[in-house]
Amino acid sequence: MMPLRSKQLAERSGVNLQTIRYYQEIGLLPEPPRSAAGYRRFPPDTVRRIRFIKRAQELGFALAEVKELLALQVQTGATCADVRHRANAKIADIEAKIRDLRWMMNALERLAASCSGAGPVGNCPILDYFDEKES
Amino acid sequence: MMPLRSKQLAERSGVNLQTIRYYQEIGLLPEPPRSAAGYRRFPPDTVRRIRFIKRAQELGFALAEVKELLALQVQTGATCADVRHRANAKIADIEAKIRDLRWMMNALERLAASCSGAGPVGNCPILDYFDEKES
DNA sequence: CTTGACTCGGTACCTACCAACAGGGTTTAC
DNA sequence: GTAAACCCTGTTGGTAGGTACCGAGTCAAG
Secondary structure, rough: OOOOOOOHHHHHHOOHHHHHHHOOOOOOOOOEOOOOOOOEEEEEEEEHHHHHHHHHOOOOOOOHHHHHHHHHHEEEEOOOHOOOOOOHHHHHHHHHHHHHHHHHHHHHHHHHHHHOOOOHHHHOOHHHOOOOOOO | OOOEOOOHHHHHHHHOOHHHHHHHHOOOOOOEEEOOOOOOOOOHHHHHHHHHHHHHHHHOOOOHHHHHHHHHHHHHEHHHHHHHHHHHHHHHHHHHHHHHHHHHHHHHHHHHOOOOOOEEEOOOOHHHOOOOOOO
């Protein structure tokens, strides 16, 4: 297979062209060789690497964490337990986020329920909550 | 009451000094009068305004949205229904986020369960999922 | 030989701040 | 009156994860 240019890589892996450059800039993609005119020539399996990144991102991993996972993948001596540990930590993160969001939603629902929706904004219980004097 | 200097305002409202200046910069706080030496002199009720902002933020409103809420508060003709509408939209946002996070968590839990934790990283089902060839 | 599509690096923008800096201002104790 | 201690000011740059635009260079087809 021929090496890919930036746009081809972007199209085949389903991301924006600038995303490719961004990933390269932050070291998620190795520095590719260049053509005589300076064009990037990516090895075709880079498509797979980008899909790896996107899939890990979908499950909540930040790019810095994805970088670690990619490093783990080729690191001799890395074990399955290392990966599982990261997955479990991420699960705990997500649980905490969900708890926060549920608390927000609950509070908002109670406020919305206490607001009849009639009348001017002066006695709105929602704004009153935001504007309470005491802490 | 005497007007407050930046740091006093920051301390009394429980935010960082730079946050005060940031809020002023983006128009969330009105431009305060200055002392002869150029020091900001905030009216004491600014503390209350910042607490408003912080409370709305806690319930998931972005600063731009908080700005709208603050504008609504003093806008003649604004109704309680306007506020409730915003609250309901925010509830829908949060619901969508929770759904996404639950999907992530589910997927991660299934992957973590499929991973024994034993052995090298080569056959890790978690990394395999990220690294699958087919889309 | 020109046109259009592509590529390059660089920069700026978004959110919601935080940190560090230089150069002054003010207050308090002695 | 002066020195230490602390405060203020604006400016710059950083964070994550990109998106978007710019002028200039390159390449292939007609």
